[in-house]
Amino acid sequence: MREKILTAIDKNSKVSVADLAIMLGITEEEVANTIKELEDETIICGYPTLINWDKVHCERVTALIEVKVTPQRGLGFDKIAERIYQFSEVQSVYLMSGGFDLTVIIEGKSMREVANFVSEKLAPMDAVLSTGTHFVLKKYKEHGLPLVQTKHDERMLITP
Amino acid sequence: MRNPLSKSVVNIQPSGIRKFFDIVSEMKDAISLGVGEPDFDTPWHIREEGIYSLEKGRTFYTSNAGLKELKVEISNYLYRRFDLNYDYNKEVMVTVGGSEAIDIALRAMLEPGDEVLIPQPCYVSYHPCTILAGGVPVVIDLKGENDFKLTRQELIDSITDKTKVLILAFPNNPTGAIMDHDDLLKIVDVIIEKDLIVISDEIYSELTYGSKHVSIASFPGMKERTIVINGFSKSYAMTGWRLGYAAGPALILEQMIKIHQFAIMCAPTTSQYAGVEALKSGDPDVEMMRDAYDKRRRFVVHSLRKMGLECFEPYGAFYVFPCIKGLNMTADEFATKLLQEEKVAVVPGTAFGDCGEGYLRISYAYSMDNLKIALERMQNFVDRHRSEK
Ligand SMILES: Cc1ncc(COP(=O)(O)O)c(C=O)c1O
Numbered sequence: 001m002r003e004k005i006l007t008a009i010d011k012n013s014k015v016s017v018a019d020l021a022i023m024l025g026i027t028e029e030e031v032a033n034t035i036k037e038l039e040d041e042t043i044i045c046g047y048p049t050l051i052n053w054d055k056v057h058c059e060r061v062t063a064l065i066e067v068k069v070t071p072q073r074g075l076g077f078d079k080i081a082e083r084i085y086q087f088s089e090v091q092s093v094y095l096m097s098g099g100f101d102l103t104v105i106i107e108g109k110s111m112r113e114v115a116n117f118v119s120e121k122l123a124p125m126d127a128v129l130s131t132g133t134h135f136v137l138k139k140y141k142e143h144g145l146p147l148v149q150t151k152h153d154e155r156m157l158i159t160p
Numbered sequence: 161m162r163n164p165l166s167k168s169v170v171n172i173q174p175s176g177i178r179k180f181f182d183i184v185s186e187m188k189d190a191i192s193l194g195v196g197e198p199d200f201d202t203p204w205h206i207r208e209e210g211i212y213s214l215e216k217g218r219t220f221y222t223s224n225a226g227l228k229e230l231k232v233e234i235s236n237y238l239y240r241r242f243d244l245n246y247d248y249n250k251e252v253m254v255t256v257g258g259s260e261a262i263d264i265a266l267r268a269m270l271e272p273g274d275e276v277l278i279p280q281p282c283y284v285s286y287h288p289c290t291i292l293a294g295g296v297p298v299v300i301d302l303k304g305e306n307d308f309k310l311t312r313q314e315l316i317d318s319i320t321d322k323t324k325v326l327i328l329a330f331p332n333n334p335t336g337a338i339m340d341h342d343d344l345l346k347i348v349d350v351i352i353e354k355d356l357i358v359i360s361d362e363i364y365s366e367l368t369y370g371s372k373h374v375s376i377a378s379f380p381g382m383k384e385r386t387i388v389i390n391g392f393s394k395s396y397a398m399t400g401w402r403l404g405y406a407a408g409p410a411l412i413l414e415q416m417i418k419i420h421q422f423a424i425m426c427a428p429t430t431s432q433y434a435g436v437e438a439l440k441s442g443d444p445d446v447e448m449m450r451d452a453y454d455k456r457r458r459f460v461v462h463s464l465r466k467m468g469l470e471c472f473e474p475y476g477a478f479y480v481f482p483c484i485k486g487l488n489m490t491a492d493e494f495a496t497k498l499l500q501e502e503k504v505a506v507v508p509g510t511a512f513g514d515c516g517e518g519y520l521r522i523s524y525a526y527s528m529d530n531l532k533i534a535l536e537r538m539q540n541f542v543d544r545h546r547s548e549k
Contacts, residue, residue: 007451008455015528019459019528022458022459022462023455023456023458023459024455024458025458153199153526153530155195155197155199156181156195157181157184157185157190157192157194157195157505158177158180158181158184158192158194158195158505158507159177159194159195159196159197160175160177160196160283160284160285160333160511
């Protein structure tokens with residue numbers, strides 16, 4: 001049931017407990033309790049809103065930074081990742097396989113702001129060996145949902 | 161000028177759906193619960209395979225019975241999902257939708273005067289196709305109290321010396337009824353004893369909720385007297401691709417292929433390549449869609465019951481078939497008024513046979529948002545007319 005609830009709200013966190021109960025064929029109480037458990041166990045970590053900021057007249061820049069680091073003895077990559085993700089500009093941090101170690105996704109008000117962050121905060125860290133910054137030009141899809149088109153129903157109204 | 165028309169064609173009644181469609185098309189900004197096709201797009205990897213086949217220039221006819229690759233996949237699929245064993249080479253053919261398969265199966269088998277048992281409410285094509293093939297349709301009126309399943313007694317009572325074919329269409333459009341293993345078991349010996357051939361339209365076989373679909377062809381003694389019809393329209397959301405298939409005894413398939421060869425040549429080549437991909441790697445898509453339908457199904461049944469409309473639990477397809485007999489309106493009146501007063505389109509049960517009187521077909525092949533708005537409006541409508549009474 002946990003997985004069923006998670007799948008049901010994965011793309012739409014606004015579904016009400018009452019509707020979830022009907023759709024999954026269980027009681028509202030069971031839904032509410034399960035969600036509470038999932039929150040307590042930080043399996044559900046938050047309920048953000050997916051916004052296409054490109055459509056709002058408000059400057060925002062996203063950059064993806066490839067970071068090479070030296071892992072610390074006994075702590076591996078976790079300690080350095082934590083030092084990086086504490087910055088509020090940082091949206092996501094992933095440990096990677098392959099040519100570099102961490103992917104850091106940054107959001108800032110301008111390219112200047114992002115550049116400053118990289119050169120003044122990220123690059124000078126002791127463990128950071130190198131960075132490669134890529135600016136995002138346009139976002140097409142996030143969290144499994146397309147940001148661009150909204151398709152309307154083209155089916156005939158009545159079919160057998 | 162002489163009368164250019166065939167009497168038997170002129171005499172066929174236009175489908176009740178058509179009539180309703182004309183009314184609905186006049187109505188601007190109506191929201192519909194009236195479609196018989198999935199709201200999902202064909203999964204992208206399947207579409208891409210179609211595009212790829214065009215890029216590679218695969219734009220020729222295929223062999224009449226269909227691409228070998230596709231027939232092999234169909235045969236594997238029927239075994240994997242329903243425990244059916246068909247030789248891809250002799251017992252499987254690819255058609256232009258399940259629709260064509262229904263038509264040519266009837267044409268391959270019927271002699272003038274042969275009777276075809278058609279349990280209604282059902283999909284609209286069996287009756288006219290039987291007439292066009294020279295047969296005589298014999299309607300069996302299924303009953304709400306049996307959850308619209310075909311009972312042993314109803315079957316026995318309808319058989320005459322002339323009965324040749326029984327059309328079984330479960331999971332059912334428009335009722336959402338299924339016939340499970342035990343339901344089928346009760347009619348199998350009658351079918352065998354009376355030497356009937358079954359055309360089993362299993363186009364909704366992937367859309368069952370709670371239990372897996374059982375094909376009547378999987379019962380001992382049934383494979384040699386059953387033509388299984390299935391397709392890609394509903395399971396893979398591929399209605400516009402026009403791709404389906406029939407599996408059955410080589411003796412009958414051979415004749416069906418003959419008609420198909422002269423009337424159709426072959427199913428669309430692009431669609432056939434896409435179909436291979438669907439059967440090879442479409443299982444997760446089917447599961448995702450089934451899961452979404454199931455949630456909506458529960459929601460719609462709940463909402464209808466909350467309105468005080470009786471509806472049996474529909475375990476298949478994507479339809480709910482609520483009873484509106486308590487409201488002092490015919491199905492046609494209900495649907496027409498609902499459209500005029502609340503701008504919601506549903507199909508009256510009578511479009512699928514006279515015994516659909518007093519019922520409506522509600523499709524849940526819609527987004528939850530759409531379902532919510534439509535059902536809220538329907539609730540208003542029902543409340544208003546109930547208090548008027
Ligand atoms: C019960 C049933 N059979 C057959 C068909 C025809 O499907 P297709 O020709 O698209 O395969 C439909 C379509 O609505 C249907 O509901």
